[in-house]
Amino acid sequence: MVTEQEVEAIGRTLVDPKQPLQTRFRALFTLRGLGGLGAISWISQAFSDDSALLKHELAYCLGQMQDARAIPVLVDVLRDTRQEPMVRHEAGEALGAIGNPEVLELLKEYSTDPVVEVAETCQLAVQRLEWLQQHRGEPVTGPYLSVDPAPPAEERDVGRLRAVLLDESQPLFERYRAMFALRDAGGQEAALALAEGLRCGSALFRHEVGYVLGQLQHEAAVPQLAAALARPAESPMVRHECAEALGAIARPACLAALRAHAADPERVVRESCEVALDMYEHENAAAFQYADGLEQLRRAAC
Template sequence: MVTEKEVEQIGHILVDASWPLKARFRALFTLRNFGGAAAVEWISKGFRDDSALLKHELAYCLGQMRDESAIPVLVEVLQDTSQEPMVRHEAGEALGAIGNPKVLDVLKQYSNDPIVEVAETCQLAVKRLEWLQENREEPSANPYCSVDPAPPAEEVDVEKLRQTLLDESKPLFDRYRAMFALRNLGGEAAVLALADGLRCGSALFRHEIAYILGQMQHEASIPQLTASLECQAESPMVRHECAEALGAIAKAPCLAALQTYAQDEERVVRESCEVALDMYDYENSPELQYANGLSQLKASS
């Protein structure tokens, strides 16, 4: 049983910029695993930070927690045009993940945002909420237990799903459904089909592809992820997610690129490589869990 004091101690690590970013990430995911109102409150305090990467992950975790007490702060972040686009995008996605239709009006409003990543995210979130209203339950058969921005398509033919995924004339929601269907099918053919998506679509689309490849942790995607990380012309939003995916895959060929781009001029890429290197170390260690903030706290006391 986690005590209120322990939640507070982990929360202080999360919001204290003097701690290394990798420690703050572990604190964040520890709080996400705790759940509850106090954890939501501490995570919400982090939106005052100056790291776009950290704030992006705060919003992601609040969405995955699906605690409706997070809705006001997520709406505030989405509406705050001083926040970085990748942070506002993740706040919109989190509102869709929580699944309460009361946010439909605000999501529809920001579906016309001048920042394309924000607009596309809100459009997807509206579609997700409308799909939930029609189907009345969350999609099943997700082996990763994540709350996704679109339900998987019912199609199971990898080539047909690949064609939908790469067809930029298709509605974005349909392409996302193909994306998550491929992920759920798994296997090298699905991984390679998804990796082809790193060469097309919007930055938001490519960002989501990289995230999924990180979930799948399949070595076949390492060359494409590395190429996107190395491409200076690519959106930092995509490059950051490629770095985190390489950290999650955590095989030897991932290491050199992460070490190199930990010095990148783009802060979000640099910080993502720092966090990814910590993930790499975790995946290659005997540690039982990445979100080990509580055990580390106890060990140091």
Template sequence: MVTEQEVEAVGQTLVDPGQPLQARFRALFTLRGLGGPGAITWISRAFGDDSALLKHELAYCLGQMQDSGAIPVLVDVLRDTRQEPMVRHEAGEALGAIGNPEVLEILKQYCTDPVVEVAETCQLAVRRLEWLQQHSGEPVAQGPYLSVDPAPPAKERDVGQLRETLLDEAQPLFDRYRAMFALRDIGGEEAALALAKGLLCGSALFRHEIGYVLGQLQHEAAVPHLAAALARQAENPMVRHECAEALGAIARPACLAALRAHAADPERVVRESCEVALDMYEYETGPAFQYADGLEQLRAPRS
């Protein structure tokens, strides 16, 4: 059983800018796993931080929790034009992930936002909510991943056909996303290489999502492509950040070299992503039972 005092202690770690970023991330994912109003409150408090990366992950976690109690703070973040585009984008995606149709009109207002990543995200979130309404009462297929995705996977299972849809920029973005998540669920080298081609096409939002999906898939065939995208200084920082985190999740020796090469990157969100990814690499290659170890750290005996 988790006490209110323990939730508060984990929350204090999250909101403390004096704590290492890795510790704050682990605290965040601990709160995500705990859920409930207390966790939402602590996560919401951290949106005043100056790290775009951290705030992006706050919004992501609130969406994955699928608790309508998070809607007000996510709407505030989406509306706040002082927030970085990658933070507002993630707030819009989180509102779609929660799945409550009450946010449809708000999301529609931002489908024409001047920030293209925000506009495209809200368009996808609207399509997701409409798809959920159209398929209400139908059993939802459970894939191998536990994430709440911006689009349901396509039913198509031919990798070649899915690759064509994924890479065809004339296709609606929602359909390309559905192909993306179907390829992820199929898995294997052929699917990983098909997805990796997406790192060279489409909008920054699309390429960012490709990086995220390759991190979930954790296939080493994607490593050279992710490393190349991370190294492209002209690439959108939100794409480079996601490629860094994917390399941390895949956790092969070549990933370590790429992450270390950009540990002092001039772009803050990339630099911080490499810091977090190196911590993830250590977790993936080490003996720890779980990454979200905020409670374990609290309960560990003091020497």
């Protein structure tokens, strides 16, 4: 059982800018796992931070928790044009992930936002909510237990899925469905097909490809992820996701790429490499879980 005092202690770690970023990330994912109004409140407070990377992850976690009590703060973040595009995008995606139709009209409004990443995200979120309304009772979580911005396609042939993924004339929602079906298929062929997506589509699309490759954790995608991370002309939100994917894959070949960009001039990339190196260490250690904020707190109290 978790006490209110423990939730508060983990929350204080999250909102403390003096704490190392990787420590704050572990606190965030601990709160995501604990859930409840107290966790939502602490996560919401951290949107005043100056790290776009952290705020992006805050919104992601609120969406994954699927608790409607997080909707007001996510709406505020989406509406706040002072927030970085990658933060507003993630708030829109989180509203779609929660799955409550009450935000449908708001998401339609922001589907024409002048920031293309925000507009495309809200378009996808609208289509997800409409899909949910049409397919009530159908499961929408796959083997990765994440709430995705689009349900996986029914198609299972990797070649056909690759064709849809890479076809820029296809609707974005269908390309996303192919993307998640490839992830669920797994294996080297699917990983290589997904990695080709790092060279096509919008920045939002490439960003999601990087995220999915991090979930898949297949070493075959490492060269393409490292190459995308190293491209200075690439969107920072894509490079950031490639860095985190390399940290999740956690093979020796990932380490050099992450270290090479640990002092990158782009803050979100630099911070992503910092977090990814911490993930790399976790994946190669005997620790049970990455979200170990509660474990660390209780160990310190002994």
